């Protein structure tokens with residue numbers, strides 16, 4: 380479904396890899412040893428022994444998979460455990476994606492109202508109900524939904540089937556053909572913006588947008604060394620307005636509602652250790668999967684409680700994002716893994732100690748306030764955790780069932796892309812919203828009285 384991103388990668392000659400190859404390159408290939416990659420990869424215990432993926436519910440792994448793509452044995456296991464539910468969910472996902480793709484094409488594109496466009500393509504039937512009610516309605520509610528689909532909505536959106544709308548839950552299953560740009564997806568957007576303009580202003584914040592009687596907008600901005608006010612015909616706000624710090628003064632504009640967003644804690648850390656089997660109730664001879672997704676236990680029901688968080692599992696996912704050698708270790712070059720944790724709370728040292736199977740630091744050495752350096756950890760030994768970085772994101776809206784979506788046009792020549800994040804929150808859909816608005820703006824310029832006069 381990543382049509383715009385796929386085209387951008389091609390257009391800007393960015394080298395891409397399938398999601399599977401990307402994982403191989405980042406996780407299993409040793410960067411410093413190109414001659415010997417395959418040999419090392421094959422002897423790497425993560426490749427040969429650990430399952431690739433496991434779904435943990437806080438007590439046990441309810442599902443494991445040997446490799447990134449579904450091999451014949453994994454596929455057979457999936458069908459054995461879940462019956463035909465995976466196949467039916469796959470069919471439903473394809474049907475929904477086909478409807479979604481109509482938003483890119485004539486006669487719908489460009490759409491003036493996302494609400495209307497969603498209705499025309501028939502996706503309102505899935506945005507207006509929770510995933511749980513859709514799966515129940517289609518007779519697909521059961522372990523497949525609760526374990527596999529829910530693990531997927533948790534890792535992608537930190538949300539549960541009881542509250543997330545069913546379209547977003549199906550988007551989580553649409554992983555076919557997933558790809559990544561080598562070196563980072565950011566390069567696509569960097570190339571797009573540099574192609575569009577030479578006037579890229581980093582570290583500059585827009586602080587106010589004001590509609591003037593001459594029909595232009597004054598846009599106030601500030602950067603570390605200056606403040607500015609400039610005038611524009613059209614203004615496109617391409618970030619969730621509620622977090623932007625932009626003050627909008629346009630009497631006729633209808634501003635988007637403030638909506639609840641997920642606060643996602645992302646923690647990256649480097650360690651020479653593997654995850655401890657005992658922290659995951661495995662025997663000492665078993666290895667923890669490279670990707671640990673999580674789900675709820677059968678007796679957990681978050682309902683529509685947006686504060687429920689990760690529940691008994693304690694986090695949404697832990698994955699190895701890279702392996703390499705630490706140039707700062709003693710002696711230099713110690714093999715280490717960089718892990719990424721998605722959680723609803725700050726990952727503290729006690730949690731890290733538990734999953735790494737090392738001694739918990741004493742609580743006195745770990746007192747801290749919320750504004751502390753995100754790179755700091757206190758009681759853990761540098762031989763257990765050599766580096767850490769924490770960041771809290773307003774990552775996505777809570778994707779609650781909706782009948783209507785924010786208007787693209789907030790007022791005369793004032794546009795807003797981020798309403799689409801309540802429909803489907805992805806890089807692709809936000810790019811689609813941007814492309815759609817760009818086309819609407821151009822269409823208006825082309826048919827404006829001034830242009831008509833010039834043309835005459």
Ligand SMILES: Cc1cc2nc3c(=O)[nH]c(=O)nc-3n(C[C@H](O)[C@H](O)[C@H](O)COP(=O)(O)OP(=O)(O)OC[C@H]3O[C@@H](n4cnc5c(N)ncnc54)[C@H](O)[C@@H]3O)c2cc1C
Nearest residue numbers: 583584585586617618623624625772774804805806807809
């Ligand atoms: C941890 C995490 C993981 C994710 N994983 C995925 C994924 O795997 N796949 C996927 O498709 N999507 C993923 N997403 C969602 C994806 O990042 C968003 O859907 C996408 O970034 C939205 O794009 P955008 O351009 O609308 O907004 P953003 O990417 O948020 O860009 C908005 C920009 O506006 C800037 N800005 C804000 N206020 C101002 C101001 N006042 N003045 C000037 N600039 C301002 C911000 O600094 C930011 O650079 C993830 C999000 C998070 C947080």
